[in-house]
Amino acid sequence: MIVGLIGYPVTHSLSAVMHNAAFAHIGWHDWRYELWNTPHDELPARMAALRDRADLAGCNVTIPHKQNVVPYLNEVSAHAQAIGAVNTIVKKNGGLYGDNTDWLGWLTDLRANGYTPNADTHTVVLGAGGSARAIVYALLQCDSHITIVNRNLQRAQHLAESIGATQAITVVAAVNELPLSSIGLVVNCTSAGMSPNDDGTPWPPHIPFPQQATLYDLVYKPRMTRLMQQAKAANAHVVGGIGMLVEQGAAAFAQWTGVPAEAVSGVMSRAIV
Numbered sequence: 001m002i003v004g005l006i007g008y009p010v011t012h013s014l015s016a017v018m019h020n021a022a023f024a025h026i027g028w029h030d031w032r033y034e035l036w037n038t039p040h041d042e043l044p045a046r047m048a049a050l051r052d053r054a055d056l057a058g059c060n061v062t063i064p065h066k067q068n069v070v071p072y073l074n075e076v077s078a079h080a081q082a083i084g085a086v087n088t089i090v091k092k093n094g095g096l097y098g099d100n101t102d103w104l105g106w107l108t109d110l111r112a113n114g115y116t117p118n119a120d121t122h123t124v125v126l127g128a129g130g131s132a133r134a135i136v137y138a139l140l141q142c143d144s145h146i147t148i149v150n151r152n153l154q155r156a157q158h159l160a161e162s163i164g165a166t167q168a169i170t171v172v173a174a175v176n177e178l179p180l181s182s183i184g185l186v187v188n189c190t191s192a193g194m195s196p197n198d199d200g201t202p203w204p205p206h207i208p209f210p211q212q213a214t215l216y217d218l219v220y221k222p223r224m225t226r227l228m229q230q231a232k233a234a235n236a237h238v239v240g241g242i243g244m245l246v247e248q249g250a251a252a253f254a255q256w257t258g259v260p261a262e263a264v265s266g267v268m269s270r271a272i273v
C-alpha cells in the first residue's frame with residue numbers, strides 16, 4: 001500500500017524517513033511513504049490520481065494545499081472544519097476523508113513535555129497563520145485563555161472570529177502589549193527564526209522573556225532557535241517543534257493503518273534526530 005505527502009515543495013520533507021521507519025518497525029514491508037511535489041496547477045490531476053489508485057491508504061497534505069484540497073474530499077472532520085485546514089486524508093470505501101492531526105499532535109507533545117493547559121492557563125500565541133489556527137483550536141479544547149500576537153492585527157482578528165471564540169481570545173499587534181507576569185505558555189507559530197533566517201525572532205530582544213512561562217516553538221529547523229535561546233537565557237522551560245512533527249505524523253499513521261500512534265512515535269522520532 002502507498003501513502004505520501006502532497007505539497008510544494010516537499011523534496012526536503014522529513015515525513016518519508018519518519019513514516020518508512022515506522023513501517024519497517026512494524027514489519028509492514030509492502031507499505032511505503034512517498035513525496036509528491038505538487039505545484040498548484042497539478043493539484044486536480046494529483047487528487048484524481050489518488051482517488052483512482054486502488055493501493056492508496058491516504059496521504060498527508062502540507063503547504064500550500066491544506067485548504068485547497070477540501071473541494072476534492074467526500075467528507076471533512078469537525079476538527080479540520082473548525083481549523084479550516086486538512087493535513088491528513090484517509091481513503092475509506094473508495095472516498096477521501098479529510099482530517100487535521102496538527103492540533104492533536106501538538107497537544108500530545110506538549111503534554112509529553114510536562115505541560116497541560118487548562119482554564120487557569122494564559123497562553124500567548126505568536127502568529128496568526130495556518131499553524132496558529134491549529135494551536136488556537138487545541139487551546140480552546142483545554143479552555144485556556146488566549147492572546148494572539150500578530151503584526152497584521154486584522155489577520156489575528158479574523159482568526160479569532162472565524163474559529164468562533166472571540167470571547168476567549170484577545171488580539172494584540174506587538175509583544176510589548178502583553179501582561180508578562182500572567183503568562184503560563186508561549187507558543188511560537190510564526191516562521192521567524194526558521195532556517196535559513198536563523199537570526200530572526202518574534203520576541204523583541206529588549207523585552208525580557210517571562211521566566212515562569214513554558215515556550216513551545218513550532219519551528220524545528222534549526223532545533224534550537226534564537227527564540228528558544230532567549231527563553232533559555234531567562235530560565236524558562238523550552239520545547240522545540242520536532243515532537244509536534246512526530247506526533248501529528250504518528251496520529252495520521254494510526255488513521256491509515258489502525259496501529260496506535262504510541263506504538264510508532266518513538267521509532268519515528270529516532271529516525272529524524
Ligand SMILES: NC(=O)c1ccc[n+]([C@@H]2O[C@H](COP(=O)([O-])OP(=O)(O)OC[C@H]3O[C@@H](n4cnc5c(N)ncnc54)[C@H](OP(=O)(O)O)[C@@H]3O)[C@@H](O)[C@H]2O)c1
Pocket residue numbers: 063102126127128129130131132150151152155188189190191192194200201202218219220241242244245246248
Ligand atoms: N512543528 C511542526 O510540526 C510544525 C507544523 C506546522 C508549522 N510549523 C512551523 O510553524 C511556522 C509557521 O507556519 P505557518 O504554516 O503557520 O506559516 P504561515 O501561515 O505562513 O504564517 C506565518 C506567521 O508568521 C508571522 N511572521 C512571519 N515572519 C515574522 C516575523 N519576522 N516577525 C513576526 N511574525 C512573523 C506572520 O505574520 P503576518 O501575518 O503579520 O505576516 C504569520 O502570522 C513555520 O516555521 C513552520 O515550519 C511547524
